[in-house]
Amino acid sequence: MSVLLALATTVLIITSFVLILLVLMQKAKSDGGMGAAMGGGMAEATFGADTGNVLSSATIKAAVVFFVLSFGLYLGRIYQGKHAVSSGPSLPVIAGPASPAAAAPVHVTIPAGAGPAQAPAQKP
Secondary structure, three states, rough: HHHHHHHHHHHHHHHHHHHHHHHOOOOOOOOOOHHHOHHHHHHHHHHHHHHHHHHHHHHHHHHHHHHHHHHHHHHHHHHHHHHOOOOOOOOOOOOOOOOOOHHOOOOOOOOOOOOOOOOOOOOO
């Protein structure tokens, strides 16, 4: 599944560049614009007098391919995320801070006759 998504992503990137070039090659309605600067004259020489129709139809087809691939990749990534086989927890496990009780234990000896209210006897 991931190979298919990678291939579709590559085709989407190529389609994006083609779509950008197609839009830049078209003439503006009022002026030559970027179409003339980026090869609009050469497009007319290549496609003939119907350059506007050829470029417009190619732009529409490239836009349809772009949107279909984008939506397909969106659905594919959702499918991949929901059906992914996880080998462990998906989020990293963060350990808490070390407890201060890890130091050497303190031993307190209470004399046998001393109760809870009496303090241990100290030696002089």
